[in-house]
Structures are given as structure tokens and as C-alpha cells.
Amino acid sequence: MHSDKQFQMNGKRRFGKQVGRIILVLMLFCRWSTPAAAQSDNLPGGRIKMGFNDAWFFGKDEKDQAGAASLDVLKWKKITLPHTWNAKDVLDDEPGYYRGTGWYKKSFKSNMSWKNKSVFLCFDGVNQETEVYVNGRLAGSHKGGYTGFVIPIGHLLKFEGNGWNDIAVKVSNRYNEDIAPLTADFTFFGGIYRNVNLLVTEDIHFSKADYGSDGIYIRTPLVSDQKAAIQTENKLENASGKIRKLKLITVLFNAEGKQVAEKTTSVLLAAGESKLIKQDLPVLEQPNLWSVDRPYLYRIVSRITDAAGGGILDQVSSSLGLRWFKFDAEKGFFLNGKALKLVGASRHQDYQGIGNAVPEALQIRDVELLKAMGGNFLRVAHYPQDPVILESCDRLGILASVEIPIVNAITESEAFTAVSKNMQLEMIRQNFNHPSVVIWAYMNEVLLRPKFGNDKIRQQLYFDHIRELAQSLEDLTRKEDPSRYTMMACHGDFDRYHKVGLTKIPMIVGWNLYQGWYSAGLDDFAKFLDKHHQVLPDKPLLVSEYGADADPRIRSFRPVRFDKSIEYAINYHQVYLNAVLKRPFVSGAMAWNLADFNSETREETMPHINNKGLLTLSRQAKDTYFLYQAYLLDRPFLKISSELWRDRAGISDPSGTISTQPVQVVTNLTSAELFLNGKSLGIRQSKDKLCEWEVPFKQGENSLRTVDPNNPLNSDQLVLNFNLVPQNFTGPLGKDFHQLNILLGADRYFIDQDLHQVWIPDQPYQQGSWGRIGGNPFKGSNNRISYGSDKNILNTDLDPVYQTQRIDIKQYKMDVPDGDYELNLLFSELIGGIDKEALAYNLDNNHVKEKAEERIFSVQVNGKVFLKDFNLAENYGYATAVKQQIRLNVTGGRGITIDFIPVKGKPVLNALQLRKTN
Template sequence: MRVIYTIPLKSIKQLTIYTCLLLFGINSFAQVKNQTSGRQLTRLNDLWLFSKDPKATASYQSTGSLNWEKVTLPHTWNDKDVMDDEPGYYRGVGWYKRKFVTNGSLQGKDVFLCFDGANQETEVYVNGKQASKHIGGYTRFNVDIGKLLKFGADSVNEILVKVNNRNNDDIAPLSADFTFFGGIYRNVNLLVTNPVHFAENDNGSDGVYITTPVVSAQAAQVKVKSMLQNSSASAQKLQVNTVIYDADSKRVSTQQTLVQLSAGQKKALVQDLKPVTNPNLWSPESPYLYRVVTSIVITKTKQVVDEVSNPLGLRWFKFDAEKGFFLNDKPLKIIGASRHQDYEGMGNAVPADLQVHDMELLKQMGGNFVRIAHYPQDPVILQTCDRLGILASVEIPVVNAITETEAFTQNCKNMQLEMIKQNFNHPSIIIWGYMNEVLLRPKFGNDKPRQEIYYGHIRDLAQMLDSLTRKEDPSRYTMIANHGDFDRYNRVGLTKIPMIVGWNLYQGWYSGNLSGFGTYLDRHHTELKDKPVLITEYGADADPRIRTLEPVRFDKSIEYAIKYHQVYLNDMLKRPFVSGGMAWNLADFNSETREETMPHINNKGLLTIDRKPKDTYYLYQAYLLKKPFTKIASSGWTIRTGVADSVSGASMQPLQVATNARSVELFVNGKSLGTKAPTDHICNFQVPFVNGENRIRAVDAAGRQSDEVTIMFNLLPAKTNSMQPVNQLNILVGGNRYYIDEQLKQLWIPDQAYKKGEWGYIGGQPFKGNNNRISYGSDKNIYGTFNDPIYQTQHVDIKQYKLDVPDGDYELTLLFSELVGGETKEALVYNLDNNHSKEQSAEERIFNVDVNGVPFLKNFNIAAEYGYTTPVNKTIRVSVLNGKGFTVDFTPVKGKPVLNALQLRRID
């Protein structure tokens, strides 16, 4: 069993001495060795130094000239630069080093450095000599360092690690919609074993592999394959003992096998254990875990020289192309989410407790599946899946495209082997994947004969990886996740190779409309009758700062995302042949190249990047949880504003309640608004909001579940020219959505055409980028602000903006940003209706702005003065007299005047 020790610290010097004594002191090591049966694993995350090597010119001998800083692992050098406005992030070389002291007690032992993950090319040096190289950023690797250590009284050893996350055409992924963070971003451990031990050089595994050839409700067969290694200079007679313990630590099956290993020999041993009768079956509802402990004993001395422990979940499953997925002979609809590994402010260097929390949140959502995408992740993820009862798929990062080289193929093969062998014993895993949307960015588009050769190489790679996977683990299914180009994947042959076809579908988002999703599912069922299907991705951007009363595609609002997920869940749940679906994504994640309303973040998550639930998360709870559930889904929209009705004096706005109850009653400030039955697990109420606090309470029909929230409402007068003062007005000109400025607690409201006695624009039209997907506005990154949505909508060719407000002193701020022109960028490849759109041609834009007849901006040229996609705020103080309100005139000099947003604040 692996034991990890936590060492109390008083100072760096004391830590160094204490760590060395614990790891390498004669008496301490002997005592620990007896406790751990010859195997000791110690966390080695502290006392590291780090330095970048931007020119990649340093060698082991010259690293002393680098500028070093103290760091603690896990560590990435890209936790900050992926969020700045400068395109790109550091992809290059980073060096890590650490010193420790040994004495002679370790001589004769095998010593390994165990890296859980370093991205993506790693070289390890010990005392000036290279110990290992590893390629691939998402799998574990063990480095044998025993023969490179210095021994003797207080011998100082130095570990030096070179990590490189450069673009390398021979290493997957080549491109992807996520950030390739660099660094030693997972744990590093020091493993000490006796010379006779389970093999640590078998693709990063612990050398023990458990299979369950036959499982039923009556009995389960268990087979254990152990890779044994004798690195000593003499032959050894051994006994390998394997014991299965139940959850109460009672023995339920044992097997002892004698074996002899020659000096330096590595050997595989297979043990068939006595069947486990009447087994407790593993499932999402009851994730019962047995434990398999395998030990190596020297027969002559009876000494246990090595021992490992692995989980055992007894279950059987199948995918059926007609009837869906079955677990332990019971139909089970798989519903869950995909997961990326990064976290706000940390990049991918995320501590274990936060990673465990991700799986807990998925379970609390009612999810029973996680697609670990698009790469193997921290070992703690699958450990938690085993414990909580979450089914899983894991895949290697062959994303978007391949390179047609032998090196690329070999690296993919090595990644697949490492993924399978390192995670072989997790009962949660039911699928191995190896490609994602690999035809999304096909090369040689202008040379069709050459492109067909490229497609052939992709097909060959897929067949090789699929065959390898089936050979290494025939007990699980294989899968490729394809984007929605049915004809292309079918023609190339990628729908024929894997056991399961996965589709990443975004009808109603990147392409098409929502009704096209069900049509696509039915087409698969008609044309690929023999292929089980999973919907491996689906989702819509959901920026929690954006709300709307009229949701439309690509407005990035929570309300559209709710509608989107309702359609997808309904269409999957009512079709038995659909085995299940994985929402994209569990949580928002970093994608440095993205712009949109929240630059550098893909915000399709059901949780924010700091793991706060969105309304869509509550929707899933309403669909999936079996216990009573009622939640005010709009509880995140706690700051609102709106115009008062001229009769009631309140502002009617929608409020959504997610529930699995038959009906819900809603109370506002203690008064019932009546009872509603949910439609697709959402009750839609029209709430008369009053100025100030609005206490909302939702109660289900049985009175078993309730939820409360207080919403602060800023009630605007029906007529702004009334005696009621307008203290502040924030308007998204050219937009039809609300925006919540979380820092200033300000709410920006949609624009409107001018009506006498109110406010609004005169002339012109809302800005629309030159693509077919956005109804209004732009999705460009607005440099120098976190409030991009304020500047991403715009009214073009505007003539006037009028605000009929009472007399008084005001501060008027006009907000601008030039949305046309600037650097030409490649269209986001995932926008399937917009793959080849070009930037609109910039034209010179010069105009004048007058406020109440007084010149304010003369020959105003946004691009010339400030550049493109840059926020510009222009403020003027005005005294409004004689009931005239505000009239802002826009006069063109050249081109068409624009206005992006407007803010009015009363100051008297």
C-alpha cells in the first residue's frame, strides 16, 4: 500500500534536515520500511526552484546563470499570461531543481522519482547525468534514479528537470480549444522499494492489473496479473500473495503462488482467485469497493518486500445500438459532463481537494458519468469516481488534426498504453478514447487528392490505436468523438472503427437550430444501426453576467443556455438508442485564443471557472436527482432593474424555478403568486418587482422543498420625465440584454427606440458582425477591460440619443469602441457556420457629438485616437433646465457615427 507522509515545517532548513532523516536516515527508514512492507512513497513538492529559459539555450552545465525563484509543486508558468490581452502565452522551456541529502542506507534499494504529470517534454537529470526523457503532458512517468545517487555521510544530490511546452508537431495535441499550460503541474513523489518489487517501469503503472472475466449477481471471477522485477544480483524464490478484502476489511478470497526470479529478471504472473460469491455490485447508486492487496514475500525469510493495493469494483456492462447502456443487466441512461482540469488563477496546477470537489459537484448534480477530456487527468479524479460511483471515459489528446510522421504515431501509441496501464484497475472506467474531432481542421483543403491520403493516415492511426486498445483491455469499449460532419466521418471510415461512436453536437449554437439535434440523432440511428451512440459534447455559452428577457442564439445569456439544455436533455432521454450525453463542460475553462464576452474563457460550463453553480447546473439537478428538488434557478440574478408599469407601479419580469416536483408555489414579499406546473423542469413566473428588496420564496407542491432569495430591484419610472428622479441609468446601446458589472454592482440594461417622455436612440441600426450567427454586437476581445459586453454592442449610423429626464445636474458618459478593423484573426474553427468569414473592411469613421446643442466631441476618430477594440469613455457634466432633458446629436464627418453604451448619473 502506498503511504504519503506530510511533514510539519518550521523553516526551510529544518524541513530539509527532517525530510532527509525521514527519507534516508538509517533508523527512521528501517522503521518506516517495516510499517509499509518495503515500499515507501513520499511527497516531494516542496523546496523547488524554478526559472524560465525563453531562448532555450541553457544546458545542464549553464543553468546556474538563470534567475531562480522558489516554488511549490504543483506549478505552472502560465497561470497569469493566459489571461492578459497580449495574444499568445509562454510556450517554451522551464527548469526546476531541488537538492536533498542521502546517506548509505539507500544503497541496494531501488529509488524512483514519480511524476504525475509535466507538460509536455521532460528531461530529468540527477547529479549532472540524464536519468530519463518523457514525451506527453498528461500521463505519469517514473524515473529510476537509484544508480545516480551519491551515498555517504551527508551526500548532497541535485535533481534538475527541464520541461518544455513548445509546439511540437510530433506530439499531440497539435491544436485545441484549451490552453497547453506548461510546468510540473501535478505531484512529484519519491518511491523507495526493495530490489525485488512490482515493476515500476511498465508505462508508469504500479505493475498490478486486475480483470473480472465473469461477473454476475451470484459470483465474480477475479484475475490478477502482476509484473515482478528482481533488480538484485541473485536469484530469488518468492511467494506472491493476493487477498481480496470487502468494505469491512474482511477477507473474501486469497491466492498464493510460488515463483522464482533470476537476477535482473522481469516476469509476469497471473493468478486466478477463488470466485467472490454473492458479490456486492458496484454502481452509481451503490459504489461498493473491494480492495485487492498483492504482496511479494521472500519464501526463505517470510519477509514482505513489496505490497500494493488496488480498488476492485464488481460490475458488468454493455452498450446496445438499439436499447442503450446497461449496467449489471439494468438499463441506465448515462448523463453527466466532460471535465477540463484548470481552475481560476491556478491554471492546471490544481490541488487535490479542489479536483475531488469537482467530482463531488458532478455527483451532487445527479450526474453518473464524466468524460475525462481531452487527456488523462490527475489520479485523484478516477479515485474519486470509483468512490462516488461515477462512470468514466478517458482519452488521449489527439485533437483536431494529426501529423503524418512515425514519431507522432509512436507518441500516440505510447500515450494510449500509458493511459490504459496507469488507470487499468479503476472500476469507474468503461470507455477508452483516442481521438476528438480529428477531421475538424482537415489539412490540404486545396489539394483534394493529397487530402485523401491524409484521411487515409488518420484512418490508419485510428485503426492502430483501436486494435492496440482492444488487445490491452478487451473488457472495455473504444470510442472516437466526432464533430457534427456526419458525411465526412462516415466516408473516411471513422464511424466504423471504434465500438462506440461519439458525436460532439452543437445544433442551435455553432450551427443550425435546436430542432436539428433530434434530427441528427435519428439519422445516426437510421444509417449506423449497429453502432452504439453517445453525445460526447453539447453546450452553449452561458456568461452568468448576461441576462435577457428575449433569449436568442449567441447572446451568451443564461436564459438561452437553459432553453438549449432543455431541448438536448429531452431529445436524449426520450430515445432509448441514445446511451447518454455529456454536457460540455462541467466548469468553465481557459482557452487562451478565445475572445467573446469573457475573453480567454470557454464559458459553456454548468459551473463557473471558480466552481459557482449557474442556473443550468440547477436545471440538471431538477432533471437528474431522485430526491425532491426545488431551486430558484435565477438566484444568481440578484441585482435587477426595469421600468415600472404605469398602472401597477411595479416591473414585471420573469423568474425561473427549477424543480422535479409536480408544481411550485411562489411567494413575493409574503404574497402568493399562485402555483405553476413545470415545463421541462422549469416553472416560469412573471414577478411584479418593486423598488428595493424583493423576498422570493418557492415551495414545492408537497411542501418538502423550498428555496429563498432576496433580489434588489432598481425601479425606473415609467416616464423618465416625471418628477421621480433618475439617479443612474446604464444602457447597452444596440443591445438586447442585461449585463451585471460584478465589481461595481451595476446593472446595464437593454437599449430601446426613443419614445416621448422616456429615453432611447433615434436613427440607425444595431451593429452586427459579418457572420451569420450573432444577432447583434461583436464577440471581439475589448482590450483593457473586464467588462467586454458593455462595449461589444453598438448602434451604427445613429442620429440622436434622447433622454427625457427631470431638471437637475447630471454626469453623462458616452462609451465607444471601434469594432470594425484591426488585426485580422482566424475565425474560431468551432463556429461551424463561420469557418471562413473575413474581418469587415475598416473605413475611416469621423463624427461630431453635441450635447444639448453644445459641442462635446469634435472630429472624433475612435480608431485613430485609441485604436481598435479599445474601451473609450467620454464624460461631460450638464445642467438640465426647463424640462428639456438630454439631446445628444451625432453628425457624420466621414463614415457613420456609432455609440456603444451610455451612462447617466445624477449628481445634484
């Protein structure tokens, strides 16, 4: 990566300059629209909700030295919320990222009309410990980074004098053993990264002291095609100093705005009293049902009025979707009495270049992209997310599960249990009224990294504590909401979870399964599903995760596990989807993940990014996304899958005029026809939603078009540029030869999207051509990959170019025509350096500590010494990109010969680039 740690849009990679412009436009849109959006919640009555995102200042407190009264010691910069302080440092080459304290401050002027009212600051999400100060006094605090919370501040505001108030918010994302998550395969961005609103109400209002909720809970104890029973639970609060006679009025409107039901209840509230009032609305006849195909939403408006008249004191509007559902261990999931296979994805909340401080417009777009894919389920993982996510699920017809972030491990303390239970209550109560939510979950892969591995007795006690915590969360959840299901997501060690007793606790067991990726054998996936059904025949099953890394810059015509190619990922998802769809007892499956996301500790081909997403971090569709459209959409679908592979290269045939490569079309049709430059290449029958042709590409621009043979209007087209690499320099292409970009020790292609260059696999040398002599592909110290390394290569954006190599190479020959050339030899020492912890998710990893060996060699080019006693590790360090360049003039038809002469150890070459300069 970059030696100067300069931040770029995607850290190590730049997927296009236009993405930055899009983000800027969306951020500006959201910034200016926030107050208006907040005002849209302001209904008649005493409630006013205002956006509070502008005119903040941020200062990093690395020494944790500041206090509410001593903020002048910090360096401040003006920012607008949402904001994270980790947008850049999670993508540089320096291990780790800032996990510490930051302060936010803002001044604002009180409105005199608020003086005798209740005033609150409403935070949608702050990671992860928060203290809120108003005019130097502590107003409230919160633990947990992924649920909203409300801080009353009215009693601390200034109204006399000039009425100006100072708000200071202390935030920390430090490691705290009492707050989940303790560890996880995602980044714990710090900051006030979601919206903040200022809420002003009358002293008589719906409670804001109920775990961050609106204080209103809607239940539907009976729903059918014929009728629906609707109940509301309303928490009213009297913050005034006198007794009040009130009316609670609940009105139900249909989607067209027509009132269809009403209920009024008289209420007597003592001074300072909070009271729960339950109401049964009149039974609704012939209700419109909420479904994934027709997400019909009613509206419930809850009002508090003075019994003697005088207008509305408080009013809250809530969505209502009427549906009923069931998970069946034998037959799967049913919505409104009809079987429905749940297929969708999980989601993380960060975005390219801005971390987790994502504008609402981009978050909504994620749910829209899931719907456009044909998905009907969103696993909101591994934590509750921005309120707009479930609002969008309600509106678009996406079912959902939500979970708290207990990931990988727990702390055996009363404090950890208390915070976890508080998170669960906040999650449930804040999201209770969303019809899209059908599952509450509370643990993810909690036995993946069990503590006390060297003390089995102590480890058993740890397992007992996990089981006790799981049971307490299960009991709490069922008491809070008996209408929904509970779930725990477990990794693929069936016997361990079953032995510990965790499979018996939740109503649904979710399995995160990666057979064919983290553990070997794609065929083992179906076997695992069948094992669950045999051992736990009464327990509903969801595949809560599955996926394979898919780097959109890497392609392969012979894909293998861990090569990170799009082609392997396509095959992987075909196997999983086929197995899920043919088994009725599998309620559904959630691909991991909807989009790529940041995981700072990861290395691999795209360091700091988990790229199992169906979309890139900037939400460009990968081929796998199109595959899901072919499987899930109920309309005819036809797509040339190489949307992100518009620059291709390949070795020519003996004629020197074409290079033949496979092209795939994803479709839900039985067949498709492909045209190249207007000429038909024939009709192919689809298999597992794919049709494939061997396409003879010519040099330069090639136009592909695929059509439905039965409906030519249904078509898709793609124009790509092909670089024809000469097989033999004596052939027709020899005189027009321009450039070679060669990967050594690789069987995959790499696309440099910035320079529109394609790096192709190496080949053995043949007379008149080009290629290697001697050497073997480098293989790292684990069994995860068949060739190459997965280390983060420093000082480059192009890690895959340097992650493979030929070791013990003897010679490289290129029989190029006479002329002037620029030759680049690319090296990286892949053995040695800091031994890092193996990725916990690689279940069959046999990683052993590498032992560095001294490697010294010389390089001659056409008989002249180019590099003398070359020592990569000593001169440049380990896993560091090294490029050595030489210019040469080739005469007398001798071509180019590169000799590698060992001094100590075995010579290596990672990649080679040759460019003709005249």
C-alpha cells in the same frame, strides 16, 4: 482589457474576492497535507512513498540557453508544486502565451537506508516534454503532457560525504508536430502541474517500468449476482544481483476490512529479471456489486515476500469494483444487467487563477459536484487527468471514459504514431484497475480541420493516414483490454466521418453535436440522432459533447442564438436532454462542459474562456447546473434559478412603482408556488422542468420564495436587489432618479458583478422618457450572431458593454429633472483591425474579411460641442474601450440631448451611463 496587463483572478473578470481566499486556503491545506497523504500509501514492507512537492525553484528559459550544468544563467523563484508558468499570461490582452522552456530545481539529502534500494521519482503529469537530471546526469525523459511517468534515480544518488543531491527538470510546452495535441480549443499550460512523489522500494518490487503503472492488473472475467471470478497479473522485478526465491501473495478484503480471499504463488526470479505472474483468486460467492447508486469497493493487497521468510519486500493496495456492463446499439447502456441512461459532463482540469496547477481538494470537488448534480458519467476530456479524478469516480459511483489528446489533426509521421501509441498504453495501464472506467478513447474531432483542402488527392492520402492511425490505436486498445469498449469522438459532419471510414473502427461512436449553436437549428439535433441510428443501426451511440455559451453576467428575456445568455443555454439544454432521454438507442450524453475553462485564443464576451460550463471557472453553479439537478435527481428538487442574478434592473410600469420581469424555478415536481415578499403569485405547472411567473418587482430588496404545494417544507428562497428605472421622468420615480446604465444595439442585460450594476437594453425615445433616435444595431461580419461583435475589447473587464452599438445614431434624449449629472459615453470601433482566423468550431460561419472605413463624427451635448471630429480608430485603435465623460448642469426643464453629427462615415454609440450627482 487592462492596458498594463495587470493580472486579476479571472483575467478579464473578477467573480468575487472570496474565491481567492478559498483557493488560498485549499492550496495551503493541500501543501501541508501532501506528505501525510503520500505517507498513507506506505504499507508494511519495503515501499516508502513520500511527497516531493516542496522547496522547488523555477526559472524560465526563454532563450533555451540553459543546460543541466549551466542553470546559473536563469532567474529563479521559489515555488511549490503543482506549478504552471502560464497562470497569468493566458488571460492578458497580448495574443499567445509562453510556450517554451522552463527549469525546475531542488536539492535534497539521501537517506543512508536507501543505498541498496531502488529509488524513483514519480511524476503525475508534466506538460509536455520532460528531461530529468540528477547531479548533472540525465536520469530519463518523457514525451506527453497528460500521463504519469516514473524515472529511476537510485543509481545516480550521492550517499557519501554530506549526501546532498541536485535534481533539475527541464520542461517544454513548445509546439512539437510529433506530440498530440497539435491544436485544440483549450490552453496547453506548461510546467510540473501535478504532484511529484519520491518512491523507495527494495530491489525486489512490483515493476515501475511498465508505462508508469503499479505493475498490477486486475481482471474480472466473470461477474454476476451469484459469483465473481478475479484474476491478477503481477509484474515482478528483481533489480538485485542474485537469484531470489519469492512468494507472491494476493489478499482480497471487503469494504468492511474483512479478508474474503487469498492466493499464494511461488516465484523464482533471476538476477535482473522481470516476470509476469498470473493468479486466479478463489471464486467469490454472492459478491457485493459496484454501481452508481452503491459504489461498493473491495481492496486487493498484493505482497512480495521472501520464500524463506523475513517479511514483506513490497506491497501495493488496489481498489476493486465488481460490475459488468454492456452497450447495446438498440437499447442503450446496461450496468449489472439493468438499463441505465448515462448523463453527465466532460471536464477540463484548470481552475480560476491557478491554471492547471490545481490542488487535489479542488479536483475531488469537481467530481463531487458532478455527483451532486445527479450525473452518473464523466468524460475525462481531452486527455488523462490527475489520478484523484478516477479515484473519486470509483468512490462516488461515476462511470467514466478516458482519452488521449489527439485533437483536430494528426501529423503523418512515424514519431507522431509512436508517441500516440505510447500515450494510449500509459493511459490504459495506469488506469486499468478503476471500476469506473468503461471506455478507452483516442481521437476527438480529428476531421474538423482537415489539411490539404486545396489538394483533394493529397487530402485523401491524409484521410487514409488518419484511418490507419485510428485502426492501429483500436487494435492496440482491444489487445490491451478486451473487457472495455473503445470510442472516437467526432464532430457533427456525419457524412465525412462515414466516408473516410472512421465510424466503422471504434466500438462506440461519440458525436460532438452543437445544432443550435455552432450550426443552426435546435431541431436538427434529434434528426442527427435518428440518422445515426438509421445508417449505423449496429453501432452504439453516445453524445460525447453538446453545449452553448452561458455567460452568467448576461441575461435576456428574448434569447437568441449566440447572445451568450443563460436563458438561451437553458432552452438549448432542455431540447437536448429531452431528445436524449426519449431515445433508448442513445446510450447517454455528456454536457460540454462541467465547468468553464481557459482557451487562450478565444475572444467573445469572456475572452480566453470557453464558458459553456454548467459551473463557472471558480465552480459557482449556473442556472443550467440547477436544470440538470431537476432532470437527474431522484429526490424532490426545487430551486429559484437566478442564483447568480441577485442584482436586477428594469424599466418601471406607468405607475412608477413596479417593473414586471419573468422568474424561473427549476424543479422535478409537477408544480410549484412562488411568493414575492410573502404574497403568493400562484401555482404554475412545470414544463420541461421549469415553472415561470411574471413578477412585479419593487425598488430595493425583494424576497422570493418557492414551495412545493404538496409539501411546504420543501422550499427555496432568494433575496435580490432591484433597481427600478423610470419609464417617465415626470412620474413618481423621476425625483428619486439616480443612475442609468444603457446598452445600445443590444437585447440583453449585463451584470457588473463587482459594482453590482445592471446594464439594461436601450429603447426608442418617447416624450418624458429616455431613449435613442435613429440608428441600427451593429452586426459583425459573420452569421454567428444576430447583433454585436464577438471581438475581445481591449482595456476593459466589461466586454459585453462595448460589443454592441448603434450605428448611424442621430440623437439620444433623456428628459431628466433639473440637477447636476455625470454623463459617460462609451465607444469602441468594432470594424477593422487585425483579421483573425474564424473559430473552426462555427460550422456555418460565413466570416469575411472586414474592410475598415474612416469614421469621424462630432458629439454635442445640449447644443455645446463635447467631442470634435472624433476618430475612434485613429485616436484609440480598434476594438478598444473608450469612455468619454462630461459633467453638466441641467436647468429649465430641458433635460439632456446628445447629438451625433457625421463628418465621414456613420456615428456610433456603444453604451451610455448617466449618474445624478446632487
